[in-house]
Amino acid sequence: MNQTTAGVADDLDPDIRRFQREMAAAYGRYPDFDRLPLTERRRIAEEVRAPWAAGGPVMHSTETLNVGPFGVRIRIHRPDARQVLPALIYVHGGGWTLFSLDTHDRLMREYAARAGVAVVGIDYSLSPEAKFPRALDEIVSVVRWLRSEGAAHGLDPQRIAIGGDSAGGNLSVAANLALLRDGDAPLSAILVNYGAFDRESVYPSYERYDGPEYNLTTAEMAVFWANYLRGAQDFSDPLASPMRAEVAGLPPTFFAVAACDVLADENRAMADRLRAAGVPVMLREYAGATHSFLEAVSISPLADRAFAEASTWLAAQISANNDNDSQ
Template sequence: MNQTTAGVADDLDPDIRRFQREVAAAYGRYPEFERLPLAERRRIAEEVRAPWAAGGPAMFGTETLKVGPLDVRVRIYRPDARAMLPVLMYVHGGGWTMFSLDTHDRLMREYAARAGVAVVGIDYSLSPEAKFPLALDEIVSVVRWLRVDGAAHGLDPQRIAIGGDSAGGNLSVAANLALLQDGDAPLSAILVNYGAFDQRAAYPSYQRYDGPEYNLTTAEMGVFWTNYLRGPQDRGAPLASPLLAEVKGLPPTFFAIAVCDVLADENRAMADRLRAAGVPVTLREYAGATHSFLEAVSISPLADRALAEASTWLTGQICIDNDNNSQ
């Protein structure tokens, strides 16, 4: 999300370096970006991300609804005409503060087409206007809506995964923790793309990859956590920082880790914590990749491979024996 590129970053994949530079150049049209009102920064971020969300797979159908008791806006992507589709709920990143269904439109269409699932994108409330746990409550409410009313919309209530990038990875894990805490069953699978799991920032990757050439900085993550949390009382809350949680009982989880990312080490730590609790974990590390690298899929074979590997895994979790499971 940075607006300048300070160095060459020789350890970056060349296509990801190009992505970084082009995004930085687009933000560079607004030299006062950091001093602008948040609403204007959000508008600019949408503009900068728009070219990267364009193109990609066409959908059989797309619709937008407001669902559940919290009236959460969702966008449903259907890759084909099947009457009952397995579901990936997708939670976009942006530090709980930025981005939208539109910035992540292509990413959601890629998963729908590659995995053969309906993707339900969640337009959760952003911080700092909406503090923890409102966004989490909204996501859990969409889970419950899908389980009760999903079948009426052609969405299989027995085959639901959840995934997200960055803050969305955090919220995806936390939603399953919240379900377990309430005595409900977790979802079928979790897909984590370079998630944020620990507000302490006490990992070597925060020093090694802290810089605008690597997209996300330590300072930015500090601002994002401050925006999201209500105050000191939330800093040890397991549903805010899932690395502090009891994770036994979570469903199989896939981690896509960008090696050149301040969050890389906490994703490894989160995966280790799940493994130690007996949770099936699949972990893939992408050398040369930065935070947000999946958005570069239009120019990056590395991003294409990462999406393909995650989609294959997802198909194995919720799409096997479609005919029998959709009865």
Template structure:
């Protein structure tokens, strides 16, 4: 007899994260369904809905933008520097949004939080979105930005020996797979830390997590995730590519990893599975499970202590890990 997993329909969600979900849902309800809009129109709505949540937060010493050459054309980066101290470590950050939505603007506060809390320069990557481009275009753009940051470290005022790469959701996917690409190209030493926030790590999700967290009451639905995959992949066979589904990859030889894992998320099982794989491969890994948190919960940092705690945990880990890297 097949096991039947029951959903709690969002009643297990932290009250502050529940407020975040309810308020964003109410804002979306003021617009036509995203699925009824063109991709550009859907992006405009998503930007408007997320805008209030990126306001406020840490003030930077400087913020500049420039373009980086990549094999797929120039990519804009936004560079947040929290203080005047020179030769700081850098965190290259890859925003989420199912490879389809969101931007440097929707994730600006996330980047500033890490910059201020860890005292690192944060370089946000404005990679090209799907379905206008498909795998592996955005991934190769991320890899190009890592190489650029390493080569231009002196000009950027950062320490090339202390580079980290991080991202959330689809950005977490490309964080992990970019590290795999660099390792396999003999450049694994460029990165000293990987920060993964509710990352997409497998094109396949277990029936249990679809049933428990893929429906009403949570932040990322099963059908939404499948639509994102359809936008990103060049062909259905890409689902089995380790650079799409890193759960299928050999993960040995990667730098230390931090996994921020919300308890109530369609993707939670993937992070837990990856933690076991990393440990088995001898990769240093630290994980934190945040009770009552959902996908995208970091964006609720202005109202949710659980998000504040997650930022602080990751920032302390990042700072300590990069200090250790400087000592060799």
């Protein structure tokens, strides 16, 4: 999400380094970016991300609806003509503050095509206008809508996974924790792409990969957490910082870890916590990858491999031939 690059990161995959440079050059057209009003920064972020969200798999159909008590806008991508499809709810990243269904549209279509599932993108309310737990409440409301009304839209309510990147990874885990808190069954699986799980930046990766050449910085994460949380009353809330949660009962979880990311260590730590609680975990670490590297799939074999590995795992969790979604 950074707008400048301070040098060459020799440990980056060459294609990811190219992605970083091109993103930095695009943001570099706006040297006063950090001083612009948030609405303008959001508009620029959409513009910069647009070329990377273009292309990729063509869907059989795409539908936009407003659903649930909050009237949340969702986008449903269907990869083929099957009348009933399992579904992946996808929650975009952006520090709870930026980005949209459009910036992450290619990511959603990649998963739909590769895993053979419908992908339901959620246009949740952004911070700081909407503080915790508004976005989480909206996502849980979409889960409940899918369970009660999804069949009428060709979506199997018994085979629903959830996933997201960065803040979206946080919200995906928190949505399952909220379901468990309320006595509801968790979803069939969780897909985490370089998630944000702990407000405290106490991990070595925060120092090692803190710099614009690695995309996401410690200072940016501090701003994002400040935007998202209402104040000190939320700092230890496990639905805000899932690293503090009791995680037993969560469904099988896939972690895609970008090795050159300030969030790398907390993803490893979160995976360890789930394993210790008896949750089935698949963790794949991508050497040379930065935060947001999946967006480089149009030029990066590394991102292509990450999509392929996650999609194979996801299909095994919620495919039509899987009789036990929790295994």
